[in-house]
Amino acid sequence: EAGVTQFPSHSVIEKGQTVTLRCDPISGHDNLYWYRRVMGKEIKFLLHFVKESKQDESGMPNNRFLAERTGGTYSTLKVQPAELEDSGVYFCASSQPGRDYEQYFGPGTRLTVT
């Protein structure tokens, strides 16, 4: 069974530019989550999708971040415009119905804003 995949693995952009991160969850996993880890800090929750609906977006830092999950399959996280403090590793995770808490993580996208 394929795991959670994320693209790109690494992105370097300048302040003010736009970046879109993609996550493909494990097949059959209705739940999809975004987390991020900024330098020296613990992993923090951003938001949770159930299929195509946003269930919880309490962790989204501000309106420069836009997450979508069209058709309930893959998800994208767009940062526009990027700021220096957005640098970090963005993780995507997914879980299956009935085992919601067992979240399986992707390898992450390392975002560097210069």
Added chain:
Amino acid sequence: EDQVTQSPEALRLQEGESSSLNCSYTVSGLRGLFWYRQDPGKGPEFLFTLYSAGEEKEKERLKATLTKKESFLHITAPKPEDSATYLCAVSVKAAGNKLTFGGGTRVLVKP
């Protein structure tokens, strides 16, 4: 506010030298506590879920236990391949499915 604190931050062990990692938590209504392993450049890898005080889970050289205030991850006779960062996370009843993570413990096992 829900808090998860892991100690120590780093641990250096000789191969075969058993030890324990601590995860203490302060939450309002624990639904579950999770242990993950993370290797450099990779995402967290799920290890265990613990739901209630007194529960224990084992996997190879790892054993996780849970009390009402903390969890321990015991590493018995570790091998160099057990070197990784071990992360603890909690799910809280009033907070949906989101996980709150601790800062992790970096474990280095020397041969």
